[in-house]
Amino acid sequence: MNGLQIKNVTKNYKEGNSSITALNNASMEVKPGEFVAIVGPSGSGKSTLLSVVGALLKPTSGTVSINDKEITKLSSKALSKFRLQEIGFILQSSNLIPYLNVTDQLILVKKMTGKVTKEDQEKAKKLLTELGLGGKLKKYPNELSGGERQRVAIARSLMNDSNVILADEPTASLDSKRAHEVVKLIADEVKKRNKAAIMVTHDERMLTYCDKVYKMEDGILTLQK
Amino acid sequence: MFLALKELKHAKLRYTLMSIIIVLIAWLVFILSGLGNGLSTLSAAAVKNLDADYVVYEDGAKATFSKSLISNSLVDDIKKNKDVKDATPFGAAMAAISHGKKDEEKTDIAVLGIKPGEFIEPKVVEGKQLDPDIKNGVLANDTLKDKGYKIGDEVQVDSSTIKLKIVGFVEGETYNHLPVLFSNVDQWRDYAFAAPGSNNGIKDVVNAIVLQAPDLDPAQLDKSINGIETVTKSAAINGMPGYMEENGTILMMLAFLIVISAFVIAVFFYVITIQKTQQFGVMKAIGASNGFITKAIVSQVFVLSVVGILIGVALTYLTALVFPENMPFNLDAKLVVLYGIALLVISLLSSLISVRQIAKIDPLTALGRVE
Ligand SMILES: Nc1ncnc2c1ncn2[C@@H]1O[C@H](COP(=O)(O)OP(=O)(O)OP(=O)(O)O)[C@@H](O)[C@H]1O
């Protein structure tokens, strides 16, 4: 089965003697071309879920499969390779590398896999142009607006042709006009490129762009729409 | 290299400061090594230049020429050993010379007694080699030219009646920091043992016998002949008075400097790495392996160190031009390369502390979690 399956995932954080259950038996499925949102109060476990799906964190129990591959079984070395190939992260605006220009932010992803080809250069340019950054290819992050930076992050998450896109509060640092632009862009790319995408957000107005909405409360995930 | 170079370009000031530190350390290391090399050349060049493998001393002399008196007749006994290709006498004495004019400043020199035509006689750069028929003929180190000595000069040896005749000049021959006069060993003996009884009653006395014998077993030679002690040439050099102490001091300074530089470089890169924790977390989140980030850091250290060390070398050669002529500064290209590589290795090793830090960075930091 293509896409993303999360089955009965539980995550406990141990702190001294007590333990916090950040995720409690969460299950969900995201098909290719589907854009899913997760909403919920602060501290409810949204980022934890994203970290587990993004192979950054091992769940206490349960399984996560991406394209029929169970990532919960991979070694930590295999995980970083898996992230590189299968997952596109869209993080907050501060998560660009300060000393790389816009094009190089994308090239870096390719550098991690090995040689950078002419096609990669072309691809980076094309992606950035599509996202309206054609005039800013050589700019550094500190010369960009928050929205522009987020668009670079989106382009970067698309650079490795991953099947899964994960976005943790991509609009947190944006005004509402920019936020709409950015989320619409993600939604468009998800449809066009047939990716399975999850976005964590606080902003109820962004939900119109999503196919499904899950609510997270005290580690329990429920389908809302 | 990709990340390393991009970042160097972006944070020019920070990394310029960093490489200035490496430049200064390298500069100091090279200057010290030049001084050390110059000093050790001054103190033992004539012995270093001997085309020999072993030196035979009187038993108990502890490889010091001035403590050793043996008879020249041993040369024949030693030559009987099948591993000895050649053997020749050697003697050393300190003296002062002048042109014999009134109120003239005397020049301190070392008189080394050798047998004319034997394998340890250095080649002249000017004039003639020693001649067994000219007993008082000497080969002088060419630095004596600056003091006004010429070929054909008959020089007066201080507090004796002996006059020596300069027949040729040789290059780079110093002994105990003094320029050398190579003399006929018989003439040397007349000077060094002028006082009756100072030869301890040994016939044809010399200080040592120098051997060409690459495959010699020195212990076996010592056993076969009474009252001798055979050591390698490098032990003979180390036995020169003050040689070990001088070299030891310089080596100690160099060692300290290299340890200090290791710490300075390690701390700087550690701090820089800590500052970049967030960035490295992001890179890890999007799939960078530890190896990828390690390569970025190590290649950065490599570039900075190589540039710093090369500038240090250039500065050292420039300062060498400015140093006064008589300063014992002698840059040995081999040593420069050696210390250059040592510094490079040290700074690469010290960057490993930062590399360890990278392995600990959790990609989760990229998610901007407030802890
Ligand atoms: N590394 C950790 N160690 C211990 N407890 C943790 C850790 N990370 C998260 N938690 C706890 O797990 C719970 C879920 O955290 P999580 O970051 O997933 O919440 P969230 O829904 O993303 O919140 P927010 O909307 O504020 O980002 C919280 O109670 C948090 O304190």
Ligand SMILES: [Mg+2]
């Ligand atoms: Mg969160």
